[in-house]
Amino acid sequence: MSSQPLYPAYLPVRPEGFTPTQDLPPFKVEEPGLRADPELPEIKVKGKLKNITPRIGTEIRDLQLSRLSKDGLDQVALLAAQRGVLVFRDQDFADIGTQRQKEIATHFGPLHRHPTMGYPEGTGPEFQVVYADEKVGTLRDLLGPRNTYDLWHIDQTFTPNTPGTTFFWNLETPASGGGDTAFTSLPWAYRALSPTFREGLHNLKLLHTSASIGEVARIGTERALKEAVKSEHPLVIQHPVTGEPALFVNPTMARQVVGYKPGESEMLLGFLHEHIRSLDFMCRVQWERGTVVVWDQRTAAHSAVPDFNDGERRHMVRIISYGSQPRPVDS
Ligand SMILES: [Fe+2]
Numbered sequence: 001m002s003s004q005p006l007y008p009a010y011l012p013v014r015p016e017g018f019t020p021t022q023d024l025p026p027f028k029v030e031e032p033g034l035r036a037d038p039e040l041p042e043i044k045v046k047g048k049l050k051n052i053t054p055r056i057g058t059e060i061r062d063l064q065l066s067r068l069s070k071d072g073l074d075q076v077a078l079l080a081a082q083r084g085v086l087v088f089r090d091q092d093f094a095d096i097g098t099q100r101q102k103e104i105a106t107h108f109g110p111l112h113r114h115p116t117m118g119y120p121e122g123t124g125p126e127f128q129v130v131y132a133d134e135k136v137g138t139l140r141d142l143l144g145p146r147n148t149y150d151l152w153h154i155d156q157t158f159t160p161n162t163p164g165t166t167f168f169w170n171l172e173t174p175a176s177g178g179g180d181t182a183f184t185s186l187p188w189a190y191r192a193l194s195p196t197f198r199e200g201l202h203n204l205k206l207l208h209t210s211a212s213i214g215e216v217a218r219i220g221t222e223r224a225l226k227e228a229v230k231s232e233h234p235l236v237i238q239h240p241v242t243g244e245p246a247l248f249v250n251p252t253m254a255r256q257v258v259g260y261k262p263g264e265s266e267m268l269l270g271f272l273h274e275h276i277r278s279l280d281f282m283c284r285v286q287w288e289r290g291t292v293v294v295w296d297q298r299t300a301a302h303s304a305v306p307d308f309n310d311g312e313r314r315h316m317v318r319i320i321s322y323g324s325q326p327r328p329v330d331s
Helices: 041-046 070-083 098-106 139-143 185-193 197-201 213-219 221-226 262-275
Strands: 046-050 059-063 086-087 128-133 163-172 183-186 205-209 230-234 236-238 244-247 282-285 293-296 300-304 313-321
Touching: 041 070, 070 086, 070 163, 070 293, 086 282, 098 163, 098 313, 139 213, 185 244, 213 221, 213 230, 230 236, 293 300
Parallel strands: 059 086
Antiparallel strands: 046 059, 086 293, 128 313, 163 293, 163 313, 183 282, 183 300, 205 230, 236 244
């Protein structure tokens, strides 16, 4: 493959040198979904909505994200909190410029600044470029030999405030297809458990660390551990907008139950990590030119599906806004 990228201005750059992972103190965030009109007028009057499955995911057509008012963006936050993932098709978002993209994402909360991923030249680490081609390789190359490359996770949960509404958009899809993103519903994963089992989880916390599987692969164990930022969060959270309990497990970043011995953590989390992968409450998003995915990281965990051919280009950009601090369920 020798063609040029469709969006060269969005190729990832990163200055040489060490940027420490930010250990942010807790801060107050107003959840935009709580301000939204529950009738979702700006989305429902103009947009055509279709459930991807009854339990997770809504595809939206005939509505430009870039033209929504502030009230409309609040409604996007509410619907993302309820449905987990929104797939906006035929968007002009990729072409409105980085200033405007950042402005729209900032409506949802302060932006996460990634310590190691590349960003488009002239922007900053609020933009995270996910890029593969024949030189850079794919996630498979990064992770090394494995039987399967599922890597279910919630992004960047190691600080007291955790990611909320997140934007991920497509600039170029692999020529032969593939490179979908899969999402799983954390409230439905919780509901699928027996009431007795759920009860046993309510008082547990997990230790979340920035030394995730992906970060260790990207920058090496030594540096990842040296700069590790950690936070404890409830294993079952109450969603700040919907009030629904959700199973807040993060297989790449939270591998220790606070107060448990290692074998006990492995037993419980081994079960829960398998459980959240169920086809019963997951969906898979196929990227098209002009697709923008907006998801709520408290409602949905996700995994890349790195099944596309070696050497093909896949070019995506992500911006993550922070939500409030996860809180336990009222029991
Ligand atoms: Fe991710």
